[in-house]
Amino acid sequence: MSAWNVVFWKEVRENLRDKRAIVSTFVYGTLLGPVLFAGLIGLLISVMLERSEKPLELPVIGADHAPNLIAFLRSQGVEIEPAPADPEGAIKRRDADVILRIPAEYAEQWRAGKAATLELIVDRSLQKAEQSISRTERYIQAYAGQTTAQRLLIRGISPEVIQPILVADVDQSTPQSRSGMLLAMLPYLLILTVFAGGSYLAIDATAGERERQSLEPLLINPVSRGQIMFGKLAATFAFAAASLALSLVAFAIITPFLPVEKIGMIINFGVKQCLLLFLAIVPLGLIGAGLLTSVSAFAKSFREAQTYVTLLIMLPAIPSMIMALNPLKPADWMYAAPLLSHQLLIEQTVRGEPAVFWQFAASISVTLLIGSIVAFVASRLYHREQLAISA
């Protein structure tokens, strides 16, 4: 057995016996993503469903002044409620999202054919009320439109006269692509797994060994430091890959239970997608393992290494955040950029788009190349004289 292999198996065996490593890699690392994802998606869906399905409750002042309007609103499913005694106060106290006031002169203005005035008592600064306000406005506009059409027809004019342009949406999104929007955070959660999965082992195997004074005896063995580093890096990579695989399985199990079809979406997370995603993401494990090992070799203490690693794990979030705030149009070069290419490949895969060979090949080969460079840097750091000397 070659030396790096000996180191690899020792690290694997030792860490499999460590409860904290197991929890960090296979419980925390694996389940955090899917559970967070399911929670967020579930919340999002329930909010969307609740908002659109719940009948609008509308307190009305002076309902007697406009019986036709009230009847129209009721026919649209609006629940007309008696207004509270102090409507302005009720809005301020957030007891109601919107209150409709029908002034006494409404009926008079209506009959005279003048623009009849209605008042909506609202607080525009409240996000939560936005939906109710716009729904109320839509219903009232619809009533006004209906009335306009009737009045024009009576005068023998086609209602189309006042509607010179009609805009029709030709929506090209499919249920799959719409779920892609909802799945915007998925890439980060998966990429995070591959960084976080090996982080405990990486810190333990270098900074931890030095702190526990076992690195010095290890380095006296007739084995090159490059081999020792590579064994540890391979173990870090293996744990990261295992964490990713388990995380994908957890996603595949959880997603069928998410009620995404209720909002007309489909998430593809079958066996094929799992394999494609694993193939696409796992090369990042090499960059992750190389960076984690470098940082552990560079840090002067276990704690210092932990601090760096916490920051390091934030790194893959950057492209995800850019893509979420300012979605870039996929361009060919992006498939040769690590993290960015992963973002795109993950989104495309869960959207159910067919895998394009060159895109996967470009992402994987560039990622492995950069991973090798990072691993080389880690090996250089392992050759420093200070490495073994514990402070």
Next chain:
Amino acid sequence: MIELSDLRKSFGAVKAVDGVSFVARDGEITGLLGPNGAGKTTTLRMLYTLMQPETGFIKVDGVEITENANAVRRSMGVLPDARGIYKRLTARENIEYFGRLHGLDEATLKSRCDALIAALGIADIEHRKTEGFSNGQRVKTAIARALIHDPKNVLLDEPTNGLDVMATRALRQFMLKLRAEGRCVLFSSHIMQEVAALCDRIVVIAKGRVVAQGTADELREQTGESNLEDAFVKVIGSEEGLSL
């Protein structure tokens, strides 16, 4: 056999080792005596290839260490200053790990392991995880691990540090056994009695320099003191950092 010649190593402005030369012969125990901070550990670290000396050379069995560091490492068994063992592995697994890194085949590994475990008297704990081991048990495991490849030269950095009387006695017996097997044993200590009782040759180090070396008789003769401990104190110039 180990030869060191004019070794120097400084950390910033501090000259940790400032021209150390001595020879440790096969079949002898050579003691490196000096107060804490005299440069013993740095000297040994250069010897076991962890640090690069700024000047001078080191030869182990005639091979210069810069020429073939791995060959030198194979011929040396080292108990370094840092003697951490893996607490989630058993004593035997700790020993086997280093044996495999030395490239021993499984049959040799097993027989060497059995022999060392018997010789060091740790058969009762060989299958226990080392977490919770006493200092003595840890040092014995670390020594077995260091000697798994049957090295010709044995380096022990303050081996009895932190051990109780029983463990210290057992370790001293073990060192005598290594000498009887014809090995070159080099150990460092700041304990005068230990060095006086065990060593064939003594190298006294202070402030990074060798201030005296020779057999016990030679040291007494050089200093004109009949008591070896008085001789040590005289060449070092102070009792500070030494123990009886």
